[in-house]
Amino acid sequence: MPALYPAIVKPTLLLDEQAARANLHRMRLKAAKADVRFRPHFKTHQSIEIGEWFRQEGVEAITVSSLDMAEYFTSAGWRDITLAFSVNPRQIAAMDRLASRIRLGLLVESEEAVDALRDGLSHPVDIWLKIDAGTGRTGLPWHATERIVALARQVNGVPHMHLCGLLTHAGNTYTAQDGQSALQIAAQEAGRLSALRTSMENAGLGRLLVSTGDTPGCSAAENFPSVDEIRPGNFIFFDAKQASAGACTWDDIAVALACPVVALHPQRGEVVVYGGAIHLSKDTYFWNGKQVYGRIALPPRENSGRWGRPLAHSYVARLSQEHGILSMPAEEIIHLRLGDLVFILPAHSCLTAQCMGSYLSLVGQRIAMMPANLPDEVIN
């Protein structure tokens, strides 16, 4: 096989399939051992082909973040999909069409949403009550028991809406700086949901499931007491933020953006690469007292295969539309030449994958993703 890297001419998202499959296998085993359902979130990879790796691990039920994504994975034979996004009333007709083909789970957090679904759906759907267990994004506050009980009763009153349980996104585990904090936040939020479930069951609402799960919490935990289902997504690739927060090792990171060097500024301690906001996204994480867009690794000597470990004291300091400005020690810059490739381990792999729209495996195979933000007239 010819060396891969000489053929790369512009920013390219490399995917280490072996690392991704190992991440997947580990998380699937963990869920099995802990006896929770594993319903991975596919918003990270957004790829039918990568979805097949999950199927090979026995996964049958998945999570997505948009109706377009639900339709895309339905086209590849997935038949049990939770659309983990509070119902958008403007897409109910399309949800109803999808519900005629698959087992579709939807999230509600208000009376208005239930009314809209009642009026707009003719096919059965699973309903999850979206609970805000502390993150402050969407959902009914976990302590608003009365409102939540009332909403559950409203759902139970609609024949084609099957109430499954309580769902949360413990998104504030992403603020944790280490595994122990992530574990505590996730456990606290699961505890809140579990207490809420008890109140609801005491109110005569029958058996309800608790669905939670986010990569930092699921990576830190070995057990998921009082949780029935976990929905992590990012773990398939991980990223620099997750490695920094102890959710994975640097060797677990499965994607890196290969970028050609276009300018060397050793006197500034900076290197400019072709690879900017439109490739990496402008997401950052907090590292060494700074907001950084990613860390830097070098290609292996063989000019093929997996990138190296992140260089000490090196990070993506600034991004403009197509430029990345890397802060690097002079003793690293001295080894670089114009046109060399460097690898950026992104702050947030989900958004980098979304920007790039496809992957290149380490054996030079192109892996497609769902097209980004296709206009309606094309999707529907």
Add this chain to the structure above:
Amino acid sequence: MPALYPAIVKPTLLLDEQAARANLHRMRLKAAKADVRFRPHFKTHQSIEIGEWFRQEGVEAITVSSLDMAEYFTSAGWRDITLAFSVNPRQIAAMDRLASRIRLGLLVESEEAVDALRDGLSHPVDIWLKIDAGTGRTGLPWHATERIVALARQVNGVPHMHLCGLLTHAGNTYTAQDGQSALQIAAQEAGRLSALRTSMENAGLGRLLVSTGDTPGCSAAENFPSVDEIRPGNFIFFDAKQASAGACTWDDIAVALACPVVALHPQRGEVVVYGGAIHLSKDTYFWNGKQVYGRIALPPRENSGRWGRPLAHSYVARLSQEHGILSMPAEEIIHLRLGDLVFILPAHSCLTAQCMGSYLSLVGQRIAMMPANLPDEVIN
């Protein structure tokens, strides 16, 4: 014509063609009056169709930020293109193919880059020396006269490389909080280039052009002393950052992201919309002491036509992959219902357009853009 907004079901980038054409006409007239060449940057709109509006204004020479973009606009008949990005040595073969078809301008900032072009090009190209006039991204520092003179001589020694002059991106005008500061920064950088040119002409390098231009500086200025060419891009759409910094009025902003409301949290002073980082980008600007992702406007009463002015005290506070969390006063939230559309005036329209991949005009016409980050095997 039926009302436009009832047909929108998911995040959609609206384009007010009339506002965009007015922005274009104004900037073109300004350049003509100031007697500078107008070579607009097409990285903002990235659309062949919008490019035609420029052609209708008499524009013949353009700027792009990637080779893919140069190829895309070449396919639409553009024949004089500056690729305003320090030469990527890995793409020289493709640059050479393009140079056989069009007048292609390239940027160099090092001896290595000139060597690589000398060895790799067989067709004539225009060469601009990339000067860092204070921004600190790419380019030779404006005060490094000796190195710049040596580089110019090296270029002059290569028969198919035609030295045009000095080019800078006065990118730090984007840090200006008002028009006067932008004007001063732009004038200071133009002054540095002009002084450098004099030194170079005194060194016997012949007549050299100065190319500069960025939206904040070009919006603030009426004249461009000692500048031969301006290359603004963002001005075609502007955005919330530019309006805040005084580069445009709110009525000049030509794009807005229409987003369905999916959750109302009046007790938190927040509204959640379908519209997140993958639609808006995670770019921010500093407003009222906060980093914000954009401002909020409402649709017109007629349910068609241009959005309103930005609501006071309202802004996009947080973004996750598909969610936008809007901070709004309770007295605004009270008028909203689930499924209503709100319009986000993005912090940075270039990146929002890149995320969205197409526009919808106010008369319901879809306007295509260049495909984002196409892999090589497709582009070449």
